[in-house]
Amino acid sequence: MPRTPQKSAIPRDATDQAAETVPERTALHPTDHEAVFSVLDTPPAPTERLRTAFARHRETITSR
Structure with a gap:
């Protein structure tokens, strides 16, 4: 029986x-x-902590 893809x-x-x-x-x-x-x-409005988190995200995460 053939497998069906998940x-x-x-x-x-x-x-x-x-x-x-x-x-x-x-x-x-x-x-x-x-x-x-x-x-x-x-x-x-975004807080300084949120701005910092977004900046850190841009620096560390590579989007596909």
Whole structure:
């Protein structure tokens, strides 16, 4: 019987377990909903630590 190529690098068991663990939908209280979407709409300026981390990433990681 010919082997069929694996479609994902993630083992099937891990995918099934994640589907059981991670909720399909997250319910937020109105105040939490406002806070989350406010930050998504107008994100804060990057901090110095974030800028430093991005600079370090550019220096050490080679993208493909």
